[in-house]
Amino acid sequence: MLGDMWQPPIGGLSAKPLSGPIAINFWHNSSPCRTIKNQLFVNSISMASGATVETATAPKWAQKTVTIPAQRRGCHLITSKILKEIGQDLSEIKCGLAHFFLHHTSASLTINENYDSDVRDDTEAFLNRVVPEGRSAPWKHTLEGPDDMPAHIKSSMFGCSLTIPITNGKLNMGTWQGIWLCEHRDAATPRKVVVTLNGI
Amino acid sequence: MLGDMWQPPIGGLSAKPLSGPIAINFWHNSSPCRTIKNQLFVNSISMASGATVETATAPKWAQKTVTIPAQRRGCHLITSKILKEIGQDLSEIKCGLAHFFLHHTSASLTINENYDSDVRDDTEAFLNRVVPEGRSAPWKHTLEGPDDMPAHIKSSMFGCSLTIPITNGKLNMGTWQGIWLCEHRDAATPRKVVVTLNGI
Amino acid sequence: MLGDMWQPPIGGLSAKPLSGPIAINFWHNSSPCRTIKNQLFVNSISMASGATVETATAPKWAQKTVTIPAQRRGCHLITSKILKEIGQDLSEIKCGLAHFFLHHTSASLTINENYDSDVRDDTEAFLNRVVPEGRSAPWKHTLEGPDDMPAHIKSSMFGCSLTIPITNGKLNMGTWQGIWLCEHRDAATPRKVVVTLNGI
Known part of the structure; x- marks a missing residue:
């Protein structure tokens, strides 16, 4: 389930997460895709308050x-x-x-x-x-x-x-x-x- | 390279960029796509602190x-x-x-x-x-x-x-x-x- | 038009919207897609200031x-x-x-x-x-x-x-x-x- 993959942001920001459930699903543990979950697709930002929020990179x-x-x-x-x-x-x-x-x-x-x-x-x-x-063909064009x-x-x-x-x-x-x-x-x-x- | 296209946000926000590398790559300078990089896909937001952060619009x-x-x-x-x-x-x-x-x-x-x-x-x-x-066809259906x-x-x-x-x-x-x-x-x-x- | 579907964020944040126009267009009122506009694709976040900003979930x-x-x-x-x-x-x-x-x-x-x-x-x-x-075929392979x-x-x-x-x-x-x-x-x-x- 997609929802299962959501990780709440670390930190004390008084906010709902910037994005909803992590918008990707990896079926296979062995899939090379899995390795990118926290590298490419999910970004972490630090707010001035010291909080950190995760968001998603657009495709x-x-x-x-x-x-x-x-x-x-x-x-x-x-x-x-x-x-x-x-x-x-x-x-x-x-x-x-x-x-x-x-x-x-x-x-x-x-x-x-x-x-x-x-x-x-x-x-x-x-x-x-x-x-x-050629000659055997019935084409008009x-x-x-x-x-x-x-x-x-x-x-x-x-x-x-x-x-x-x-x-x-x-x-x-x-x-x-x-x-x-x-x-x-x-x-x-x-x-x-x-x-x-x-x-x- | 995608990473080459990332422009750091202007302003003094004490945060990492809201998104990672700009999530689009334009191969051709002459491509009509190139013109949209700063119009459609990349958005700029001003924070209360006066900082500006660029983010990406979802497809x-x-x-x-x-x-x-x-x-x-x-x-x-x-x-x-x-x-x-x-x-x-x-x-x-x-x-x-x-x-x-x-x-x-x-x-x-x-x-x-x-x-x-x-x-x-x-x-x-x-x-x-x-x-x-018709009659020459072998179909059952x-x-x-x-x-x-x-x-x-x-x-x-x-x-x-x-x-x-x-x-x-x-x-x-x-x-x-x-x-x-x-x-x-x-x-x-x-x-x-x-x-x-x-x-x- | 896509632009017509954009709803400004509720609240008093002194910022332009986090994303641009809502990045989806539903042609049909009766489309099942329409029902997800505010459920899945558009997220609402509350800032420490009390403001609320809508953003888009990545696909x-x-x-x-x-x-x-x-x-x-x-x-x-x-x-x-x-x-x-x-x-x-x-x-x-x-x-x-x-x-x-x-x-x-x-x-x-x-x-x-x-x-x-x-x-x-x-x-x-x-x-x-x-x-x-079989025998009638001209194949080399x-x-x-x-x-x-x-x-x-x-x-x-x-x-x-x-x-x-x-x-x-x-x-x-x-x-x-x-x-x-x-x-x-x-x-x-x-x-x-x-x-x-x-x-x-």
């Missing part, structure tokens, strides 16, 4: 646009590129969420296997198999080339955004998970990703 | 259920309908996230091209091609009509929720991106979207 | 790793399993978002129909139909068995994460919506889901 918000250089058509592991850009800011957040939003409708972001490049090649092969392209309408469809199939938990200053992904940028166009262009970090 | 949370009128089967651009409902509240948030959650299992939300309606028609054509319907089970599948393919960054009071999407409601049933009904805004 | 953050026992290949409704693990903590949040992140690349999370198990069986049949497996590469593709099709609004202490889903874990491997293993709750 952090950070937002950045990261540009991924042009990639050939296919699926690409971009975890390290992303972390290079946001790693330091990420390290300031103990518990939170990282949101990644691609600014395009002919590419996609997904999370998948981070080791064998065959998985990325096979996924590209699947996309090309399930979405018809063809002005921008035969790969354009398939690119739009693939973008909605995999989606253009990701949300990943942040734990102890890092993206909390599974051992084999990585962030993929899937480029669905033949003509490569740089792709913008708006990254939003939020947490404590 | 905003807002939640609303928006009803989209019944649309014919197919993909529909609903960005303007959504913005009409949430635009004013959105304008109060400089940095944050907007979450959209469709309350249904036979329609979907996706982000795709906002200009040529052929893209929406072709996407509907793709969905009908990839998910069998047919009590609600031949379009029902295909609708459930399409809903999971495209998903029922979106998260979009908020920057400077607006949805931060790419030039060609729009919000689509994809109606997968033949019999049109109004669709509910729970919108949750969070930010500073 | 709650909570994070937990839930393990779902091994499920056979196919789609499984896990709403009740999830709620059993997070229900009590969820009940502490009036307005917010719940994020679920699967730590694997050969299973997926999706939201779909919560009643007829035929819908889950038909969805599994669709996935097996659209993603080739086959070392871990014929079901491995199809599992990776299905994981990106449906995705490995969900974000669901929280309203009045509960997941705010539609009547017929439930959380599905889709197991795409033949050899069942337990699956980890990182749950992050954020709200007020």
Whole structure:
């Protein structure tokens, strides 16, 4: 229970606590989040009277646009590129969420296997198999080339955004998970990703 | 670094700062977010002693259920309908996230091209091609009509929720991106979207 | 407008309010969120001088790793399993978002129909139909068995994460919506889901 975690302020201030119940709940004793309870989130202030009151720090918000250089058509592991850009800011957040939003409708972001490049090649092969392209395709929208309408469809199939938990200053992904940028166009262009970090 | 951004309070209050490091990090000097650092997020209070202390405003949370009128089967651009409902509240948030959650299992939300309606028609054509319907379909769940089970599948393919960054009071999407409601049933009904805004 | 909701502090403290405008906006009078404005989010403190100042409680953050026992290949409704693990903590949040992140690349999370198990069986049949497996499949990545590469593709099709609004202490889903874990491997293993709750 949240209420159980509230610690009354030390000192003699004739006041109710500055904040209500400590506004965070840590389920796991072993969670790295637990260690921040008295370091980051809860602040202690000394009043002129000599009293001390605890209060809560507001969560952090950070937002950045990261540009991924042009990639050939296919699926690409971009975890390290992303972390290079946001790693330091990420390290300031103990518990939170990282949101990644691609600014395009002919590419996609997904999370998948981070080791064998065959998985990325096979996924590209699947996309090309399930979405018809060229003479066999029934598309009306063809002005921008035969790969354009398939690119739009693939973008909605995999989606253009990701949300990943942040734990102890890092993206909390599974051992084999990585962030993929899937480029669905033949003509490569740089792709913008708006990254939003939020947490404590 | 977050800590670099902390400015000690002006004045002679014999107290540690009311909050810790300023709980926001702006990566880009050119970011519209930067302009709000001293306007919205950081507040200054004057104590009876004449001292001034800076503190942080808690993030905003807002939640609303928006009803989209019944649309014919197919993909529909609903960005303007959504913005009409949430635009004013959105304008109060400089940095944050907007979450959209469709309350249904036979329609979907996706982000795709906002200009040529052929893209929406072709996407509907793709969905009908990839998910069998009618006599050729192997579905067991047919009590609600031949379009029902295909609708459930399409809903999971495209998903029922979106998260979009908020920057400077607006949805931060790419030039060609729009919000689509994809109606997968033949019999049109109004669709509910729970919108949750969070930010500073 | 957010500003309209600010109530000046009661009492004679010679200070500007400790926080700025109340950092929450409730669109609907009937929203369950409204009832918490003066209970949870806004706190009142009494100063030694006898003055009272209102301040804002920081949002709650909570994070937990839930393990779902091994499920056979196919789609499984896990709403009740999830709620059993997070229900009590969820009940502490009036307005917010719940994020679920699967730590694997050969299973997926999706939201779909919560009643007829035929819908889950038909969805599994669709996935097996659209993603080739075995001798007809063109995959290069086959070392871990014929079901491995199809599992990776299905994981990106449906995705490995969900974000669901929280309203009045509960997941705010539609009547017929439930959380599905889709197991795409033949050899069942337990699956980890990182749950992050954020709200007020």
